[in-house]
Amino acid sequence: MSSRLSTNFTNLEFVNPFVLASAPPTESKKKILRAFEAGWGGVVTKTIGLHPVENVAGPKTIFQRTSDVKPYVSRSKRPDTVPHSSWNWELISDQPLDMWLPDLKEIKAIYPDRMLIASIMAGAGNDEELDNWRKLAKSCVDVGCDAIELNMSCPHMDRKDMGANIANDEDVIRSILHAVTDAVSVPIWVKLTPATSTLVDAARAAYEAGAASISLCNTFPSLPLMDPETLKFEVEVDGWVTSGGLGGLAILPQALQRVSDISRAFPSESVSGIGGIRGFREAFNFIAHGAGNLQFCTAAMEEKGSGGVGVKLIKELTDDLEDFMKRKDYSSIEEFRGIARERIVEHSKVRRKSDNYNGGYVAAE
Numbered sequence: 001m002s003s004r005l006s007t008n009f010t011n012l013e014f015v016n017p018f019v020l021a022s023a024p025p026t027e028s029k030k031k032i033l034r035a036f037e038a039g040w041g042g043v044v045t046k047t048i049g050l051h052p053v054e055n056v057a058g059p060k061t062i063f064q065r066t067s068d069v070k071p072y073v074s075r076s077k078r079p080d081t082v083p084h085s086s087w088n089w090e091l092i093s094d095q096p097l098d099m100w101l102p103d104l105k106e107i108k109a110i111y112p113d114r115m116l117i118a119s120i121m122a123g124a125g126n127d128e129e130l131d132n133w134r135k136l137a138k139s140c141v142d143v144g145c146d147a148i149e150l151n152m153s154c155p156h157m158d159r160k161d162m163g164a165n166i167a168n169d170e171d172v173i174r175s176i177l178h179a180v181t182d183a184v185s186v187p188i189w190v191k192l193t194p195a196t197s198t199l200v201d202a203a204r205a206a207y208e209a210g211a212a213s214i215s216l217c218n219t220f221p222s223l224p225l226m227d228p229e230t231l232k233f234e235v236e237v238d239g240w241v242t243s244g245g246l247g248g249l250a251i252l253p254q255a256l257q258r259v260s261d262i263s264r265a266f267p268s269e270s271v272s273g274i275g276g277i278r279g280f281r282e283a284f285n286f287i288a289h290g291a292g293n294l295q296f297c298t299a300a301m302e303e304k305g306s307g308g309v310g311v312k313l314i315k316e317l318t319d320d321l322e323d324f325m326k327r328k329d330y331s332s333i334e335e336f337r338g339i340a341r342e343r344i345v346e347h348s349k350v351r352r353k354s355d356n357y358n359g360g361y362v363a364a365e
């Protein structure tokens, strides 16, 4: 693979900046091996925890589509539709840590040049849970994982001390980071929820406590749609539904804005961009806003015939990025990373039609 595409991100050498996100494409050894064979630069494993997991008794993920002809959003199969989003209420991995560890060791032995990042999650608020974070991190690093991603962003956790429920709490973020950085010395990525008005504060707490990077975004909290005729939700179990996570194209502009916020507030820190990336154009936009690494989920899951790991997708991504960089004479993504940053300004800084505008205009929302 071309050295033009290789990147150093959080002190790790990636053969290309494209990584499968923590989700079904990285839920098993078989899928991860297939992903590496196809050319992905790294994977973040499906989140590994210590608490027992049992998913709902129905589909865990649906893919919603829309169309120009009848532009409503639905999972129903209709002609002439295009992808809109994924919606899921899947929990973290149901494979126990003891079963993950030999798998991770084997994957790293087969693909030593690919980056293997373990996503982990435990609770918060007491020493026992902090020990759980330490145990998860140390076990994964001991079998060869190159980095750890802390999942502080799953949007559908009932436990108030887990997932997105803790992402607002700067003390909790700091305490978990201190526990994990005491236990291991690999780079720690922190995956935060986009569903907070205090994202920049949460990111600051994470960076100050030793995070090597922020991964943004996890899915946005959302509900599936109800059919007006049948009064059924598009996904439900016994008539019940709960808030789940929206991913895919529909979240792209919002995810870009979150990455831009973090990258402008902390221009010398690292960000891994996630959310609605289907190909080179979306990946380019994340890099332009400052991301040094890109993660993919829905687009890989939706690809037919490749076992949901994006075999065609990674080929297209690397070909298109290579072609772009050759045409523009870039030798590294660092040469165009962050080029959009300075063009994001306050509303009042944008030119008006009249010459005597004094900058005091207050926009009506």
Ligand SMILES: Cc1cc2nc3c(=O)[nH]c(=O)nc-3n(C[C@H](O)[C@H](O)[C@H](O)COP(=O)(O)O)c2cc1C
Residues within 6 Å of the ligand: 021, 022, 023, 024, 046, 047, 060, 061, 086, 087, 088, 090, 091, 092, 093, 119, 151, 154, 191, 217, 218, 219, 246, 247, 248, 249, 251, 274, 275, 276, 277, 295, 296, 297, 298, 299
């Ligand atoms: C079915 C499904 C399961 C997911 N499970 C996890 C998970 O275990 N841990 C995690 O950090 N993110 C999880 N995610 C979130 C993805 O990693 C990613 O952040 C999100 O889908 C946005 O990226 P996308 O628009 O490319 O799908 C999951 C997403 C989906 C669709």
